[in-house]
Amino acid sequence: MATALRPSVDQVWQWLAEVPDPEIPVISLTDLGIIRNVAWQDDTLVVTVTPTYSGCPATTVINLDIETALTGHGIEKLRLERQLSPAWTTDWVTAEGREKLREYGIAPPVDGTAADGLLMKRIDRLGGRSNLTIACPRCGSANTEKISQFGSTPCKASYRCTDCLEPFDYFKCI
């Protein structure tokens, strides 16, 4: 039976967990929370991916990396589908992913501050500045300040620690 040769969906998820994010290679695509679904449709494997940012240049590379990894594991018929809704949120970055980011020197997103949370409410109310505390990934100090809302990739912002003086990236919440 041809179907007996199909790797299980769980197996595919494990393979995807080994594909690094091209821009932040310490975390995998599953850590990042952008793989939304894996399913077999007849003899075709369908992997549903959601973009982090609409214009993220890594999106094309990510699709290519998925294809390369899965065809390397013997998948012959593969289709990648893009899913926009529900829109990706940093709340989907796994606990393990957050820890890997911290170890790598990137402050992980703060829970519950995704765009439908604090930022949206703040913009809606035209309130003041965010009073979120972003801990320094190097020394753990809470005395940090924002340098810019944007950083080295679309998903990051730039911060600086006022205790150890280290500048660092913050994986901003969306």
Place this chain on the structure above:
Amino acid sequence: MATATLDPAVDQAALFEFLLRLGDNALILGHRVSEWCGHSPALEEDIALSNTALDLIGQTQLWLGLAGEVEGKGRSADTLAYLRDGFEFRNILLVERPNGDFGKTLMRQFLFDAWHFLMLKALKGSTDRRIAEIAEKASKEVAYHLDRSRDLVIRLGDGTAESHRRMQEALDDLWAFTGEMFMGDAVDAALAEAGVAPTPHSLKAGWDEIIEETLAEATLKTPADAYMHKGGRRGVHTEHLGFILAELQFLQRAYPGATW
């Protein structure tokens, strides 16, 4: 038989026109902002402007991609961006204004972001699921844009005498280009009727509120409403668009179908 349908009963030509307007606003502003890449006053600002441009170009791909799908003539987002002539562009005149100095670029961004944020927020409730999904995605990014441009307008407006002067000049200069955001036509009426999009005018009160509150905090004076320039939404542009397209479309015009 009355069944739920993904596409609301709306004139597809009007829908195409509306999607071009959204896509072209994002494309032309994204291009304008990208002109700062490598020229900003500080590295952080250079990165921020480039990222903003990137978000807008990403949104362009989604809107123009859908526009091509709706049109049904096999035109892709790339075809629409690279191979249309100036009179076929539907962006408002505000986004094609030259960058000027850093203050003017930020003021243009703020005036647009406030409108963009409100428009996308309304579109999240569109009866057209495809539009609602793109709006859901884009509104998260635009919330960041507005957060940033608003903050900088306040800091520079309520900054030094020099920064204040430049921000007031930027505001006075751009004000006559804001009215076009709220002018509706038959396309808007058809889409509002079908619940696909809000009427432009319905966004005005919310926009006024954001602008007034921010300008007050920035110690800037809101210009009196006078003559408002218009035309971009129906393809009548200023001379600036031609120069933008000359650069934006050069490669595909000179080497049709080039890829890399």
